[in-house]
Amino acid sequence: MSRDMMPHFELIQPSDMDNAFEVLERYGEGAWKLAGGQDSYDWFKDRVKRPQAVVDLNGIEELKGIRETPEGVEIGALTTLAEIAESDLITGSFSLLAQAASRVASPQIRNVGTIGGNVCQDARCWYYRAGMDCYRAGGNTCYADTPEGMNREHCIYGADRCVAVSPSDTAPVLVALDASMVIRNSARERIVAAQDFFIGPDVNIERMTVLEPGEILTAIRIPSTWAGSTFYFEKVADRNVWDFPLVNIAAAIKMSGNTIEDIRIACAGVECVPRRLTVVEDVVRGSSRDEETADLAASSAARGAIPLNFNHFKIPLLENLVRRAIRDS
């Protein structure tokens, strides 16, 4: 295959939202929204996705930047991961997000990859990315969930024909911080809680978020509820740089003395959506932060997990990450 080549597409670079919506409507399913392109170009180069028109959102100024609001912080969807990792507003109040953003991919990719693209990115299942006609691609089989299927990186929860996982480092953080996603189409704006933004194969096997083709994620709002809390982020990957999480963990904890007053904790890499660990939250809320609570939390973390052939390791991995989040945060 020739390399560094993409099939032809029309490139449209709108400078405002109305223009963008108009183009999205005109091309319908043939349009592809482009942010940093760090997920998109891979699809195009492999010729698996062949959009008719690529709509570059980078020229729309209102989609960029980090703003303080009376309710907390609003991050434009087109803000790069590097900007988020370095922002004073974010490192000051929501260092959890800065930490996760700084662990995504590599410096070069963080300089162009956006937070919107990071949460909207597609599944990284290698069969699917290679263009195989699996369930997620509209076919009628799953190549990962067979006796020989290579499913080391796949899910331990929520399998429903597809066993792919949420690959994002920032998504569980947004769930932990109780963020909301601002979504617009030409007619209206709707706000969706981060937790409900991501959808599993039981809801729609061909999409990972609630976004409809004509919709644009415009911003992410983080309420001040968890600002300045005790945070814990850790990512375990085969390689430290440019590697997706096998499992990552994001926790926001409100301490009162040595007591865990309240907590939100979520992880990626175990389910098709970022998984909020409500059982862990219930177990530790009101307890003192010590080894015993951490052990209890760990033993409840992977309850109900159903591993595939090659990913049993994700159970102790998840348990240990939860133990550390409680003990070492």
Next chain:
Amino acid sequence: MLVELTVNGEWKSADCPPETTLLKFLREHLMLTGAKLGCDVGDCGTCTVIVDGESYNSCLMLAARAAGRDVTTIEGLADSQGVHPIQEAFEELGSLQCGFCGPGMIMSAKNLLDKNPTASRHEIKDALSGNLCRCTGYTKIIEAIEGAGRVMSSDKYPQSNTF
């Protein structure tokens, strides 16, 4: 489409299909073959160039997105008068073996040292974390960048350096 941009201080333009990457644009339209095509997917960093003061993998950027901007490639670091302190240090220490990773490594290093010439070893490793070398083991690359940083932060180094 016509893409116009500044490359190594010179205004350039060329006609290319909209799906052309910046890497392809540089190599095949402007005949600047310093930036290399390695992995094609953002893993190796051998295609690294600097656009408006930030490093990017040019294999994962459309040429159209660099339009009107200021691009620096490895070709912009040396002229008939001499080479950049990073290149000098690489040469002195024998930092490279096959050399394929060199253009990307040096651009990532330049991007770091331009902002922070006194970067620590840890900061250097971080800045190079998106650049792979399959030959050397990185030790001499890192030592060279430390050395170049010392040159670039000394009083004698012209602050108005055009490189």
